[in-house]
Amino acid sequence: MKFPLARTHRLHELRPSHCGQRVTLMGWVNRVRDLGKLVFIDLRDRWGLTQLAFTTDVLVTPLAEVLAVRDEWVLAVQGEVAARPQEMLNHKLPTGEIEVQVTQWQVLSTAEVLPFPIAEGANITASDSTRSTYRYLDLRRSPVKDSILQRVKLVRAIRNALEAHDFLDIETPLLYKSTPEGAREFIVPSRIQPQHFYALPQSPQLFKQLLMVAGFDRYYQIVKCFRDEDLRADRQPEFTQVDCELSFVDQEQVLTIIEQVVQLALQEFNPDYEPRPFARMTYAEAMDNYGSDKPDMRYGLKLQQVDTEIFAGCGFQVLEDVVPADGEAIYAIKATNCGDKFSRRDFEQLQEVVRTAGGAGLLWIKVQQTLDDASAWQSPLKKYLDAARVQNLTKLLSLQLGDVVFLSVGERQRTRLALGALRVHLAERLQLCDDQQQCWLWVTDFPLFVRDREGKLGAAHHPFTRPHADDVQYFGSAPDKIRACAHDLVLNGVEIGGGSLRIHEPELQRQVFAALQLSAQEIDRKFGFLLRALRYGTPPHGGIAIGLDRLAMLLSGNSSIRDVIAFPKTHQGTCLMTAAPTTLPAEVLRDYHIKVD
Numbered sequence: 239m240k241f242p243l244a245r246t247h248r249l250h251e252l253r254p255s256h257c258g259q260r261v262t263l264m265g266w267v268n269r270v271r272d273l274g275k276l277v278f279i280d281l282r283d284r285w286g287l288t289q290l291a292f293t294t295d296v297l298v299t300p301l302a303e304v305l306a307v308r309d310e311w312v313l314a315v316q317g318e319v320a321a322r323p324q325e326m327l328n329h330k331l332p333t334g335e336i337e338v339q340v341t342q343w344q345v346l347s348t349a350e351v352l353p354f355p356i357a358e359g360a361n362i363t364a365s366d367s368t369r370s371t372y373r374y375l376d377l378r379r380s381p382v383k384d385s386i387l388q389r390v391k392l393v394r395a396i397r398n399a400l401e402a403h404d405f406l407d408i409e410t411p412l413l414y415k416s417t418p419e420g421a422r423e424f425i426v427p428s429r430i431q432p433q434h435f436y437a438l439p440q441s442p443q444l445f446k447q448l449l450m451v452a453g454f455d456r457y458y459q460i461v462k463c464f465r466d467e468d469l470r471a472d473r474q475p476e477f478t479q480v481d482c483e484l485s486f487v488d489q490e491q492v493l494t495i496i497e498q499v500v501q502l503a504l505q506e507f508n509p510d511y512e513p514r515p516f517a518r519m520t521y522a523e524a525m526d527n528y529g530s531d532k533p534d535m536r537y538g539l540k541l542q543q544v545d546t547e548i549f550a551g552c553g554f555q556v557l558e559d560v561v562p563a564d565g566e567a568i569y570a571i572k573a574t575n576c577g578d579k580f581s582r583r584d585f586e587q588l589q590e591v592v593r594t595a596g597g598a599g600l601l602w603i604k605v606q607q608t609l610d611d612a613s614a615w616q617s618p619l620k621k622y623l624d625a626a627r628v629q630n631l632t633k634l635l636s637l638q639l640g641d642v643v644f645l646s647v648g649e650r651q652r653t654r655l656a657l658g659a660l661r662v663h664l665a666e667r668l669q670l671c672d673d674q675q676q677c678w679l680w681v682t683d684f685p686l687f688v689r690d691r692e693g694k695l696g697a698a699h700h701p702f703t704r705p706h707a708d709d710v711q712y713f714g715s716a717p718d719k720i721r722a723c724a725h726d727l728v729l730n731g732v733e734i735g736g737g738s739l740r741i742h743e744p745e746l747q748r749q750v751f752a753a754l755q756l757s758a759q760e761i762d763r764k765f766g767f768l769l770r771a772l773r774y775g776t777p778p779h780g781g782i783a784i785g786l787d788r789l790a791m792l793l794s795g796n797s798s799i800r801d802v803i804a805f806p807k808t809h810q811g812t813c814l815m816t817a818a819p820t821t822l823p824a825e826v827l828r829d830y831h832i833k834v835d
């Protein structure tokens with residue numbers, strides 16, 4: 239037997255109906271089992287496993303040679319498909335009713351001793367860094383491979399859905415001009431233009447807008463984006479967006495069309511998916527009810543603002559001293575019928591959760607024994623709650639015996655965010671999240687600007703986001719009040735995508751740049767090309783970018799985006815397999831006009 243020869247079947251294909259056929263198979267050795275006069279090898283490829291039987295009866299080579307074969311060698315074999323004896327049927331395997339009785343075989347490639355086992359079910363004790371160094375081996379393992387295959391399936395479904403809605407797949411440059419969009423950029427020195435730099439795009443934002451100016455109307459691209467940021471579990475320096483833009487649309491149309499595309503893709507990805515309209519909520523509602531701009535809607539635990547009057551004169555200073563006029567507030571979360579699930583120590587831990595999230599602190603009430611008398615309740619507050627306050631609280635929060643109330647007090651936004659974090663923590667602890675459930679949500683009407691610590695105005699999304707027509711009047715007087723025509727897409731508490739209507743009038747765009755304190759010179763230097771383009775007939779347009787890695791992670795049931803990226807980087811932004819980034823020899827740097835000490 240001599241390679242090259244044609245493979246006749248993939249390793250998931252053979253069935254009893256093939257019995258008697260001569261076949262040629264190729265793949266990796268998944269496992270070798272020596273039964274004396276008989277050696278079994280499970281051969282594996284991308285599609286599946288087939289059992290090979292080597293016996294001296296039909297084999298042309300000595301069995302001893304077969305026994306020298308090791309895991310992950312690559313073999314080509316020829317033999318005849320035969321039914322397995324009744325007691326050896328494996329109903330878990332699609333090919334479990336047959337085996338191939340090998341007559342000839344050839345080693346196509348051997349493998350060194352493996353850093354960790356590959357075969358299904360093997361116990362992996364190798365560290366993450368070993369697995370990353372040998373990523374190509376880790377990718378052979380079923381759970382890892384399956385996650386990548388799920389991503390592939392998702393990408394195909396998204397592409398099909400976008401194509402079905404007339405979106406055009408158009409590429410945009412990766413060597414780009416430095417145009418800050420919020421995050422720090424990766425820069426690329428130019429060799430030909432000394433001391434000039436490209437930037438890798440944080441997203442194709444301006445190119446997609448220019449494609450709208452060019453008249454392409456519906457654009458999409460499944461595209462790499464780059465952000466040189468501190469990395470967290472769900473961040474990578476390079477990541478993939480499903481980037482979309484549409485012309486002649488208002489925000490309602492953007493949401494409707496993108497929702498249709500996402501629903502279509504989800505149905506192709508998972509035929510059991512039952513499309514339901516995505517929920518809608520404004521940013522103000524999300525913050526007030528859930529303490530988050532990306533609330534997980536699989537469970538309740540809503541925040542409720544507590545009228546400060548209830549605690550006026552109660553004697554407990556923290557609650558008495560709240561001054562709504564200074565932007566302070568009291569918020570509560572009620573956890574229904576779970577008093578027995580929290581001990582005093584648990585409450586102390588929860589206090590830490592709230593403090594870590596920026597809250598001032600946490601108060602709690604375990605409602606027990608009676609609804610009328612706080613002296614029977616468990617709470618640091620109980621002696622401050624007279625009958626009237628008990629009644630008011632019970633009414634406001636519809637309290638029942640067994641309920642637990644969490645209260646936090648302080649600056650409104652900080653308090654809401656802290657209780658929002660507590661809400662997520664409680665839901666996990668009380669196991670309220672159903673992994674099978676998908677709660678999709680649009681959040682709209684974000685603020686156009688945010689302020690940094692020094693109070694300087696910055697773009698909350700990016701500076702090309704359109705302000706609400708009703709709020710343009712506030713540009714000079716109260717920019718914090720201006721709402722953006724922006725939208726985020728949220729799945730189970732994770733931000734999956736974000737976008738907006740864009741500014742298509744050069745004057746309005748200049749006004750936003752000016753509000754961001756860019757000088758006229760800076761505006762021209764950084765964004766002159768955009769302002770020029772907007773003067774040549776620009777359709778109203780808008781769009782969205784969906785984070786493919788995160789979506790693939792959630793839909794494949796993984797907890798890190800690294801699981802759905804074939805070659806991810808570490809938390810330090812390095813690639814352990816190729817050892818990137820690397821230093822470069824001085825003469826190479828010289829070509830790029832870079833001096834190093």
Ligand code: ASP
Binds near residue numbers: 443482782783
């Ligand atoms: N370019 C934006 C981003 O990457 C998305 C958009 O506005 O379409 O966040």
